[in-house]
Amino acid sequence: MFIDRAKITVKAGSGGNGMSSFRREKYVPKGGPNGGDGGRGANVVLIGDANLNTLVDFRYKRIFKADHGGNGQSSNMHGRGAEDLLIKVPPGTLIKDEATGQILGDVTETGQRVVVAKGGRGGRGNARFVNSVHRAPTFAELGEPGEERSLMLELKLLADVGLLGYPSVGKSSILSMVSAAKPEIAAYHFTTLSPVLGVVSIAEGQNFVLADIPGLIEGAHEGVGLGHDFLRHIERTKVLIHVLDVSGIEGRDPIEDFHKINNELTLYNEKLFKRPQIIAANKMDLPEAQENYQRVAAYMTGLGHEIYPVSAATGDGLTALMQRAAQLLAEYVEEPEEIAEAKVYEAKATEDYSIRRDDDGAFVVEGAGIEKLVAMTRFNDEEGLRRFQAIWRRLEIDEALRERGIQEGDTVRIRDMEFEFKP
Structure with missing residues (x-):
């Protein structure tokens, strides 16, 4: 089961309580305060794990609580600090604070850590409050409470190349032919209801991850159908293969389909439209496709797009298509991040209220x-x-x-x- 969204609640550990005690030993009159500090509470940390590829585990466990720090002891012995609570997530997970919408982190690599809730510091023991005026304080602090927050996790697949296009144009069939992935394939729309990944091997040591993005429809950028759920997974791809049914047997014009899908990409995120995009003219094994191909190819070439005639049914043309995708991937230059207007943050006194x-x-x-x-x-x-x-x-x-x-x-x-x- 592919789950790409989850809501969880995390609570970091509270700090341990400080100790109030005095030194009591034979022949040591008026022993001074010797209460130790409490230990720090555990942080809650999300860590990338390549063995995971969905957020399905968070359907069954949604509340995570970290351990508290140990309490301080007499003889100036400090409490034990608690070990961080590590929560594994698949690479590609975006972490947002549900209350504010603030992005707390983006886990893109295995082993990458993001602290999402900080543990409280330990309370100070009475030995820490001794001064020249107050030689024998009896009070000690309680531990600081750990942070608690609700998080929204969103998984955006880390694929190099994405297959996009209308439903039933043959994306799943292409993926099954060029990789070991086994997506569900049938003669009806929306067979694929969740993204499917496959690894395409071009030559020894040269491969890339190909994603079958479920079919988009008009209005997807507004969430029509499952638009936002699907478009989210295209955001991280570097190269797009736009699959067209040039046979037109579904009653749609492939050129109109091309413009409708690209319009959805532009309205959702203009950067997606600017990604390298090659056209896969699919279903060339059908007579109708042979008749339509020249018209579609001339139009796409006029727009500056490369077009490759392929047949997912027979496998014809797929090798050349994948080799070109691999070449574009090797030439891809990461888009520069937009630099937001610099903001100056002044230290805020903790005494503000x-x-x-x-x-x-x-x-x-x-x-x-x-x-x-x-x-x-x-x-x-x-x-x-x-x-x-x-x-x-x-x-x-x-x-x-x-x-x-x-x-x-x-x-x-x-x-x-x-x-x-x-x-």
Whole structure:
């Protein structure tokens, strides 16, 4: 089963908790704090694996959780960092954040790694908070929560040459004749419902991957039929073989078919239309094709396209067609990437925050820094609570809440913690 789209949820490991402890040994009075730090939580990493060619495994498992870091121990012993969670995906997988649509990575090679969720850092033990004023701190931090996000995975086949054309023009038959691939072939439209790959060997050490892209129809660029699903797989091909049924026995004109398909390519992605494209005039074993060929060949030559008369039924002409495709592939020059306008990103203080009203009237304080502080504070520890209050005052959150109209007794919410506001 060929699956080329999947949605998964990933959660990186949280950092381990810091330890609050003091040195207690015989003959060592007033031993100082010696609580160790927690270990870092595991990242979630997607890694390319050439043994995979679909995303079918993600139909059965869609939630992936990485391990948490180990907790800190006494005697300044730090917790163990967790090993990254590796998720195997086939080369050609595009990774997007579902919430924002941001592209997080593009796995194109075996062994390539993309970190999609970062593990939280370990909480600091009480030994890390010793200073000249505070010689015996009792508080320690909790571990930072790991990132969690939903991902959309899209597989775009990594084929060198793509066969395209209307349904039933003979693409699958050509692939089966020139490679060991065995696509389904029958006398009706849309036999091929998913892309099929085959390896074409021209000579010893010279081969390329050929993809049978399912038939396109008018309106494919707007998603008509399975247009977007099919067009996506053409994007990575370097050379296109446009297969035409020159016999016209389906009642369509091959020249009109040619323009309709290329119009779909242009509307979907103009770069596709500019790829090297050669014409395979198929079904030359039929009398109708013999009659039509001269007209079609003269027209295509006038447009500057090479045309090769072939018969998928008998195999005639396919060797020359594949040799020419291999030659164009060897001459192919990678298209330069469009350089977007340079953007300057300024470091953003982690102390930035915003305040909004929730539907229930609560004042919600949001921001990476304040949310991390709440997640890593032990509120049942008196010193930890005092430290939180000191940072709260330094950030002037009380003043900001008053400007938003907060009153005594109103609820303040940060992450999953709620506070009652008191001036």
